[in-house]
Amino acid sequence: MTRRTMLWLFALELSIVQIHGAQQDGWQSNSALGRQVLAAGRAHEAQRLFEQALRTAEAIETVPGRRVFISTSDLGAAYQAQKKFAEAEALDRKALEIARVAGIPDRELLPPLTNLAALLREMGRYAESESVYCRTLTIAEREMAPYHAQTYRILRELAFLSAAQGRPEEAEQDYLRALQPGESGEAIEADELVTTRSYLGDLYRKQGRYAESAAQYAQAMSLLEQASQKGRLRIGVLSRLGQLAADQGSFRRAESLYRTALGEAQKTLGPENEQAAAILNNLGHLYTSKENYGRAKETLEQARTMWEKLRLPENPEFATLLNNLGAAYYHQRKYPAAELLYQRALAIDKALLGTEHWSVARDLNNLGALYLDTRRPTEAELVLLESAASARRSASPSPLLPQTLLNLAELYRKQERYEEAEDFYQRTAEAWESLLGPENPEFARKLDLLATAYRGMAMYVQSGNLKSRAAAIRASNAFQQLSK
Structure with a gap:
């Protein structure tokens, strides 16, 4: 080999090393920046950065390894933050399969496992979510010690799932366990404590244990000074206190708390933001419950305009907003507008959550009630039967099943189909007894x-x-x- 050839090969090898070095730097910088913007709530921007990181990782690793695994998991998190559930689930499962083949250590599986479990929870697939969280908890306790902050977070999510599946006693035990300091003396971050106490307060509120709920919210509020996300968390606690006041029938106090939360959200996050839209949704629902339908419609239209202006995703939260707005129109007898809103909410929930989620049962029940009032009995019966089937299959116990069965009983009574009406009134009683x-x-x-x-x-x-x-x-x- 001539000296010239040797120099050329050396230069080529150096060039390859430099390219790989540049790729490695690009992968690391895009990954790090993507995580920063995702944490700041800019999920779409994070998605583009993670896509670039994934392309770079695939160029570096001819056989998918640790970089491709990490970038695939990161990209799934970005899709999940945008409520793009199908894409997120596919990426999380792909990351876990890459990890299995590549022999990635269990400790590194925690992010995609946690993301997948949270995703399944959001989709209402509670049993699957619980199974994934249990696997995650086993790894966290083995790899990160039983009293690591990650363990507490998983316990909190398992508690939420127990409550959602009608096991409030288990939920309470897990929440209380998640609040206990570790034997190692490791302190739980204030942000985690605020969140867990807020969730526990929610559990007590839904059980009608209002004094205990208020105590948990008060403790959450007292911890805010030590929290790194003080502003965001305070807005959340104020909104929860508003819900508690509304549940107790203290509408004036509820309105005041929602207004305070809204003002702080707009001051902290800008005049138009996702938290402000969510609070306006709660406030509009409050006005509906007070039968102030004009003000409810105005407030909920403001929330919808804000949501659409921000180009937030059409997710289950947006479907709930549309349902609330539909209810405001319905009570004003503006049935065509209400029907369109109910149908749009139903389409969103079916696409994202499937047919076995309580939100789908709610959407169908609302449509059925509207068809009853507009004398469309055939359509009413079809959607109400579908609603009852969805409510039965849902993993989350709710008043929707007895409400839907009652609507069907009323339909049959009005049609003088008394035997069927009696049967459905009996089923309604059984459903209420099971629930309450x-x-x-x-x-x-x-x-x-x-x-x-x-x-x-x-x-x-x-x-x-x-x-x-x-x-x-x-x-x-x-x-x-x-x-x-």
């Missing part, structure tokens, strides 16, 4: 309503039986109160 419990005072109120319906069909024996049962529940509760 046989001794719940609210169940007694539901039985009274059903008794009135039976009386309207001249079924006096059935009506009397329900009235007697409701009275027995009240007497039992009164006796228990006297015994305390």
